[in-house]
Amino acid sequence: MANFSKPNVPQFSVDVYQNEYLPEGGREVNAIVTVSATGGGTIGNAVAAPHLYSPGQGPSAAVAIMVDCSGSMDYPATKMRNAREATAAAIDTLRDGVHFAVIGGTHVAKEVYPGTGRLAVADATTRDQAKQALRKLSAGGGTAIGTWLRLADRLLSSADVSIRHGILLTDGRNEHESPEDLKATLDTCAGRFTCDARGVGTDWEVKEVTGIATALLGTADIVADPAALAADFTQMMETAMGKEVADVSLRLWTPVGTEIKFVKQVAPTVEELTGRRVEAGPRAGDYPTGSWGDESRDYHVCVRVPAANVGQEMLAARVSLVVPRGDGSAENLGAQGLVRAVWTDDMAASTSINPQVAHYTGQAELAQAIQQGLDLRKAGDFDGATARLGRAVQLAGASGNADTAKLLAKVVDVVDAATGTVRLKAKVAEADEMTLETRSTKTVRVKK
Amino acid sequence: MSQMSQPTALSRCPSCEEPLESGDRFCGACGYDLSAVPAPPSDTPTLTMNGTTPHPRSEADPVNWPAPPAPGGPGAPGATHLPTDLPGTDSGGSELPTTPGAPAVAPAVPDTPAAPGTHAVQSASKGVRFDRPAEPDDYHLASPKPSTPTSLPTSLERRDPHEQGGPPSQPVDPRTATPAAPVTEAKVCVACRAGNVDTDGYCENCGHAQPRERDHMEQELGTVAAVSDRGLRHHRNEDAFAVSRTALPDGSPAVVAIVCDGVSSATRPDDASLAAARTANEALLEALPRGTHPQQAMHEAVVAASHAVNALATEPETAQEHAPHQNAPACTLVGAVVTSGLLVVGWVGDSRVYWVPVDRGAPPVRLTEDDSWAAQMVAAGLMSEAEAYADERAHAITGWLGADAYELEPHTAAFKPDRPGVVVVCTDGLWNYAEAAEEMAEVVPSDAGQRPLHAARVLVGHALDGGGHDNVTVAVLPFPATPQGAGSA
Numbered sequence: 001m002a003n004f005s006k007p008n009v010p011q012f013s014v015d016v017y018q019n020e021y022l023p024e025g026g027r028e029v030n031a032i033v034t035v036s037a038t039g040g041g042t043i044g045n046a047v048a049a050p051h052l053y054s055p056g057q058g059p060s061a062a063v064a065i066m067v068d069c070s071g072s073m074d075y076p077a078t079k080m081r082n083a084r085e086a087t088a089a090a091i092d093t094l095r096d097g098v099h100f101a102v103i104g105g106t107h108v109a110k111e112v113y114p115g116t117g118r119l120a121v122a123d124a125t126t127r128d129q130a131k132q133a134l135r136k137l138s139a140g141g142g143t144a145i146g147t148w149l150r151l152a153d154r155l156l157s158s159a160d161v162s163i164r165h166g167i168l169l170t171d172g173r174n175e176h177e178s179p180e181d182l183k184a185t186l187d188t189c190a191g192r193f194t195c196d197a198r199g200v201g202t203d204w205e206v207k208e209v210t211g212i213a214t215a216l217l218g219t220a221d222i223v224a225d226p227a228a229l230a231a232d233f234t235q236m237m238e239t240a241m242g243k244e245v246a247d248v249s250l251r252l253w254t255p256v257g258t259e260i261k262f263v264k265q266v267a268p269t270v271e272e273l274t275g276r277r278v279e280a281g282p283r284a285g286d287y288p289t290g291s292w293g294d295e296s297r298d299y300h301v302c303v304r305v306p307a308a309n310v311g312q313e314m315l316a317a318r319v320s321l322v323v324p325r326g327d328g329s330a331e332n333l334g335a336q337g338l339v340r341a342v343w344t345d346d347m348a349a350s351t352s353i354n355p356q357v358a359h360y361t362g363q364a365e366l367a368q369a370i371q372q373g374l375d376l377r378k379a380g381d382f383d384g385a386t387a388r389l390g391r392a393v394q395l396a397g398a399s400g401n402a403d404t405a406k407l408l409a410k411v412v413d414v415v416d417a418a419t420g421t422v423r424l425k426a427k428v429a430e431a432d433e434m435t436l437e438t439r440s441t442k443t444v445r446v447k448k
Numbered sequence: 449m450s451q452m453s454q455p456t457a458l459s460r461c462p463s464c465e466e467p468l469e470s471g472d473r474f475c476g477a478c479g480y481d482l483s484a485v486p487a488p489p490s491d492t493p494t495l496t497m498n499g500t501t502p503h504p505r506s507e508a509d510p511v512n513w514p515a516p517p518a519p520g521g522p523g524a525p526g527a528t529h530l531p532t533d534l535p536g537t538d539s540g541g542s543e544l545p546t547t548p549g550a551p552a553v554a555p556a557v558p559d560t561p562a563a564p565g566t567h568a569v570q571s572a573s574k575g576v577r578f579d580r581p582a583e584p585d586d587y588h589l590a591s592p593k594p595s596t597p598t599s600l601p602t603s604l605e606r607r608d609p610h611e612q613g614g615p616p617s618q619p620v621d622p623r624t625a626t627p628a629a630p631v632t633e634a635k636v637c638v639a640c641r642a643g644n645v646d647t648d649g650y651c652e653n654c655g656h657a658q659p660r661e662r663d664h665m666e667q668e669l670g671t672v673a674a675v676s677d678r679g680l681r682h683h684r685n686e687d688a689f690a691v692s693r694t695a696l697p698d699g700s701p702a703v704v705a706i707v708c709d710g711v712s713s714a715t716r717p718d719d720a721s722l723a724a725a726r727t728a729n730e731a732l733l734e735a736l737p738r739g740t741h742p743q744q745a746m747h748e749a750v751v752a753a754s755h756a757v758n759a760l761a762t763e764p765e766t767a768q769e770h771a772p773h774q775n776a777p778a779c780t781l782v783g784a785v786v787t788s789g790l791l792v793v794g795w796v797g798d799s800r801v802y803w804v805p806v807d808r809g810a811p812p813v814r815l816t817e818d819d820s821w822a823a824q825m826v827a828a829g830l831m832s833e834a835e836a837y838a839d840e841r842a843h844a845i846t847g848w849l850g851a852d853a854y855e856l857e858p859h860t861a862a863f864k865p866d867r868p869g870v871v872v873v874c875t876d877g878l879w880n881y882a883e884a885a886e887e888m889a890e891v892v893p894s895d896a897g898q899r900p901l902h903a904a905r906v907l908v909g910h911a912l913d914g915g916g917h918d919n920v921t922v923a924v925l926p927f928p929a930t931p932q933g934a935g936s937a
Contacts, residue, residue, distance in 0.1 A: 315656075
C-alpha cells in the first residue's frame, strides 16, 4: 500500500472533455477523461535526480526480470549476448534499496539471481553479483511463459513493497504450454504485479506479447534488432523506477438506469477496459490502470443514459481515482470529474462533436483498421487489406499520428493519404509488419 | 409609515431553506417538521431569556439587512450572513437612513435564524456567542398585524452588499436574510424521491440535476414585481432581473425594473445576465436620487452593464465548462424607470417593453425596437413583418452586451403617458407567445396595477402554457409610480 503522506506521491487530477448536449431522444454520452499525475516524478525520480533519494527512500519497489533462455536465443548467438547485456543495463538502472530478481525462462523458470526463492536488495554488491550471475544464462530448452510469470509472482509477493513490476523478454512463441494455461496464469497475476513485455527478433507472436502486457497493465513493444535491447531495457527500468503509486483504479459511478457502453484507455495506447470492471459498491465499478508515475493518460467513457425531455439535465457518470484495498474498501485519491447529459433542442449544440472525443474515436478506429488490415493480409484477402490499411493511412494522416503513418508507409505504398488510396507492397519486411502490428495501438494526443 | 412587517413565523425552512407560508406545519419541499423549531415567544421580546440581553429594537425598525455577497457563479453557494454585517440600531429606529416616501418595509425576521443543532451562532449586536442552538429569543417580534400582500415570494435574487450602501432608500428585502449556517442535512432528490442529493447538486441515485436557485425567481417590491422561470425546454435559467424603488430628489417615487436574457451561444450566459441586471439596477439607484434625468441615467446604466458583462470575458472559465465554443459572455438588456409622470425605457437586444393602459379602450403599444435580424429587415423595408418573423434568422440578434459586441448602441426612449397603465418588461421567452401589443394586452390581467406579482405570474404562465421554449422573465410596473405603501392595500 502506498504511503500517501510522502511528499513525492503524485497529485492526481481529472479533466473531462465532452459535449454534454444531447438532442431530444439522445441516449449516448461520450467523454474523454484525462487523468494526470503530477508532483511525484516531476521533483525528480530516483533515476533522473538520485541526489533527492537516499537509499530506501522513494517508493518501495520490487522488480523481476524474465529473460528468455530457450534454444532459439542462440540463433543468432548475438541474441543471447545482447539479452545478457540488456539485463545488466537494467540492473544498473535499479535504484538502491529496490528488491529484484533475475529469472531465466525456458519450458521451466529458473532463478538466476539471487536464487533460493527470495529477492535481492539493490546495492553496489548485489548489482555486481547479479551481473556475474548473468554469465550462467545459456540458451537451451523450450518456451513456457506462464511458468516464468508464476515464479515472478511468487518472488515479487515475498517482499512487502508498494510497487511490483516485471520485465519480460521473449524471442519465440509460447510453444510448451497451452494458451489456456498462459491465460489462467495471466488471470492469476493480474493486479498482483505489472509487467512490460518485449519481443526480440521476429519469431515471436505479436498477440501473445501484447496480450501479456495488456493483462498485466504494462507496455508491449518489438525489439527487432537485438543490439537495441540494452537501451530499451534501461528505458523500461527507468519508467518502472519512476512509478510512485501502484494499483490505481478508475472508478466510475453511474446513476440508476444507465449502462456503461465502454471504457477504454485511449492514450498513450488504446486499451479496452470495459470487461475488466470490478464492482465497487452500488452502481460503481473500478477499472484497473496499474501503477502511475508522473504521467497523463486519457480514457474514453461512453455511457447510455435513459431518454429524457428537452431541458433536463443529469449526471451520467462520476469519475474518480481509487486505490482498492484488499478488504473491499478503497483509498480515494481525491480527484474527480463529472460526465453530464443535458438535453436541448438547440441543434447546433447537440450535433457538435467534442474535438477530443472525435480525435480519440479516430485513434481507436485507426488501431482497429491496422489490426483488421494486417489480419486480412495474412488471410490472403488483399482487397480487404488494402481498404482497411488505406483507411488507416487516412486516419493517421488526418490526426497527425506521424509515427504510425511512417510504420504504415513501410507496409503499403501511399498513393494519396487524404483519400486513403494505397497499394499493398509486394514485399514487406517481417520486422516492419510486426512493428506496425505491435505499435498499432499507440495514439497521439489531440492537437491543442 | 405603513407597517409591512411579517408575522414572526419562520420565513424559511431550517432544513432546506425553502420559503414557507405562514401557518405551515411541515416544509412543503423537504417535509421538515416545523413544530420542531421553537416557536417565537408571543410576548414582546423585552424579557431576558436564556441569559441574553433583550433585543434592542422596536418592531417598527427597518432593519438594514445586508444582502449577502453576489454568488460567484451558478454553481457557487450563496454566501451566508455574518452577524457583523448588521449595522447597529437603537430602539428608536430613527437613525436608520430612510428616504421620504420609502417607509419601512422590513419585516422583523430572525437575526440569525439558525437551525436547531447549529452551534456557535454569533450575534454581533449583542456581543454574545452562543455555544448552543439558537433560541427563540433571537427572533424579533412584529406587531400582530397581518402582513401586507408581500406574499412571501420565493425570490432568491440576491443583491450586492454595496447596493445597500448606495442610496439609503433601498428597501430591505427580508428574503435575503439567510440562515447563519447552511444546514447539511441530506436533501432528497426531487426526481426519483429515493436518492440523496450530493454536494454537486445531482441525485446520488438517479443522477438527476436538482432545481437550482435561478430556475424560478420571484420578487415583489411594493408596486413592482418580477418573475423569472427556466421554462420547459432549457436546462438552466439564463435570464436575470432586478427590480427596485428609489426616490427622485424632490421626494417623488421612482421604480426601476431591469430584465436581461443571456445569449445561449455564448459562454456563461447566466453570469452575463445576472451581472448586467445588477449593474444597471445599481447604476440607476445611484443616479436617480442625484437628480440625473431618468433617460440619461438609463443610458449610463446600459453602458455600465455592458462594462460589467465585458469584464466577465476576462475571468477564467469555470472548471465544468470546457465548452467547444468560447464566445465572450453576452446578454440582452431591457429596463424601465417609472416616475410619477415619466416612463423611460432603455434596451439592447431583443428583450422588450410593452405599455398596456388600464383603460383597455386605449391601444396598447410596444415601446422598444428589437436589435434583431427580423426588425432590421422590416425597418429597411426589405420584408414584411410576417415574412421576416417567419424566417429562421428572425431571432438572430444584432445588438447585445458583451466583449464581442461590435459597437454598443444603447437605445433609450422617454414617454409621458396621459393615463394610468402598466409597463410590461420582458424577454422573448414571453413575447414569443404574445408578440403584438394587442396580444400582450389580452394576457395582462386587468388588475395588474394593483397586483403586479400576480400579473407577472400570469404572464409567465402564459408563456409556459404556450410551450415554454425559452427562459421566461417578466417585470410588471404600474404607471404612474405611487409612493411606496400606497399600493400595498
